[in-house]
Amino acid sequence: MSADPSARRGIPDATVARLPEYLRALTGFAERGITSVSSEELAAAAGVRSAKLRKDLSHLGSYGVRGVGYEVDHLAYQISRELGLTQDWPVAIIGMGNLGHALAAYSGFATRGFRVVALLDQDSHLLGQEIAGITVQPMDALTSLAEQGLAIGVIATPAASAQDVCDQLVAVGVRSILNFAPCVLVVPEDVDVRKVDLSTELQILAFHEQRRALAAEGALEHVTLEPINSAVGR
Ligand SMILES: NC(=O)c1ccc[n+]([C@@H]2O[C@H](COP(=O)([O-])OP(=O)(O)OC[C@H]3O[C@@H](n4cnc5c(N)ncnc54)[C@H](O)[C@@H]3O)[C@@H](O)[C@H]2O)c1
Numbered sequence: 405m406s407a408d409p410s411a412r413r414g415i416p417d418a419t420v421a422r423l424p425e426y427l428r429a430l431t432g433f434a435e436r437g438i439t440s441v442s443s444e445e446l447a448a449a450a451g452v453r454s455a456k457l458r459k460d461l462s463h464l465g466s467y468g469v470r471g472v473g474y475e476v477d478h479l480a481y482q483i484s485r486e487l488g489l490t491q492d493w494p495v496a497i498i499g500m501g502n503l504g505h506a507l508a509a510y511s512g513f514a515t516r517g518f519r520v521v522a523l524l525d526q527d528s529h530l531l532g533q534e535i536a537g538i539t540v541q542p543m544d545a546l547t548s549l550a551e552q553g554l555a556i557g558v559i560a561t562p563a564a565s566a567q568d569v570c571d572q573l574v575a576v577g578v579r580s581i582l583n584f585a586p587c588v589l590v591v592p593e594d595v596d597v598r599k600v601d602l603s604t605e606l607q608i609l610a611f612h613e614q615r616r617a618l619a620a621e622g623a624l625e626h627v628t629l630e631p632i633n634s635a636v637g638r
Contacts, residue, residue: 415486419460423483425450426457430480442473489517494553496522496578498569499561500530500540503584507560508536518556522549526565543572550576563587570597 429449433441443461447454461467461474464482468474484490495518497504507513508523523540525531530540541549557573559566559581566585573581574595581597583589589597 415463419463420487422450422452422456422460423487425452426460427480427483427487427489430476430483433476434480438476440473440475443468446474484517491517493518493555494521495519495556495558496524496546496549496554496573497558497560498524498543498573499559499565500525500527500533500535501560504560505535507558508538521552521554543569546572546576550578554578556580556582558582558584559589560584 426446429446430441432449433446441449443454443458447457450457452460458468461479464486466474466479466482481490495513497507497520500508500523504523504525508520513520520536520538522545523535523538524543524545525540526543531542533540546554554576555578557570557578557580559569559573561569563585566583566587567589570581570583570589570591574591579595581589581591581595583597583599584601586601586603588599591597
């Protein structure tokens with residue numbers, strides 16, 4: 405996914421990171437039968453300031469129409485195309501424990517263009533089991549799966565195994581990895597790794613909660629309490 409259209413057109417990473425949120429908001433409008441939205445309405449639904457939204461969307465060449473706003477379906481299509489979601493992305497999940505089970509059963513991937521094609525684990529007790537209609541396979545199935553086409557590998561193993569699993573994915577040509585294990589993965593330059601870590605998010609919330617409490621006690625002077633979303637550039 406490194407050769408995506410956004411990178412070619414120089415769309416800032418921060419903008420790319422907000423596009424899924426705009427898409428989610430637009431999908432919500434479409435589900436309610438709303439066909440056009442103002443930048444203020446869309447910005448509010450996505451939790452960003454409208455000036456930032458307009459700037460983000462201008463990178464896509466989408467400026468809206470004065471007095472009308474943005475056409476919901478068209479903008480959703482533009483964003484989906486930019487994110488590569490108009491293509492089909494076959495996904496393999498590795499590590500079918502608690503998290504792997506939950507991810508496999510999550511129907512939201514399919515509706516966003518990510519098709520879970522394989523579930524893998526090294527535990528012989530799990531092999532052959534069916535989860536969400538897909539049979540769990542051993543790790544050596546990776547090579548033939550990659551030959552059939554595998555775009556993204558999701559790592560849901562313990563941290564101690566994650567690098568090894570990552571290396572196996574890279575060896576069969578997978579270039580996009582979503583890592584849930586709490587560790588840093590070492591990959592070649594042309595491989596993209598995204599890390600999901602709920603504990604980090606909780607720690608950030610705890611930090612802001614603590615600052616709020618200290619400010620309320622007057623223990624922190626001259627502290628401006630910014631909205632927490634500013635931490636991710638909203
Ligand atoms: N990112 C998050 O927010 C978040 C949340 C929950 C859990 N986690 C992490 O997700 C991972 C999985 O958590 P869990 O509770 O599902 O664990 P689990 O122990 O229930 O499942 C792990 C699975 O990985 C398999 N496995 C281990 N080594 C393997 C290898 N080399 N190749 C293939 N499969 C292998 C095991 O057989 C097991 O089925 C852990 O690293 C955990 O810390 C992350």
